[in-house]
Amino acid sequence: MAASRSTLEITQLQIEIPARLRKVCFALGAMNLTVCLMAYLARVWIFDRNGLGILTDFIGLPAAGRLALDGLAAQAYDWKS
Numbered sequence: 001m002a003a004s005r006s007t008l009e010i011t012q013l014q015i016e017i018p019a020r021l022r023k024v025c026f027a028l029g030a031m032n033l034t035v036c037l038m039a040y041l042a043r044v045w046i047f048d049r050n051g052l053g054i055l056t057d058f059i060g061l062p063a064a065g066r067l068a069l070d071g072l073a074a075q076a077y078d079w080k081s
Contacts, residue, residue, distance in 0.1 A: 039045055048054055064076035 046054060067073055067076050
């Protein structure tokens with residue numbers, strides 16, 4: 001039977017992340033932070049000034065699902081309320 005490596009020996013193995021990958025990840029993170037900050041300052045964030053959620057195209061499906069679970073599925077098609 002072949003001898004197995006000890007747990008201590010396995011945990012000491014270091015994986016080197018390539019410098020180019022680190023730079024790309026940093027750049028993508030910085031761009032994401034910049035876009036989120038700009039969206040927040042331009043008031044096109046997910047909440048308006050009153051703290052209410054801004055209605056976007058994906059809000060309807062979870063809202064209709066919640067109405068259906070509450071037994072009020074027909075209200076999903078009632079635009080007046």
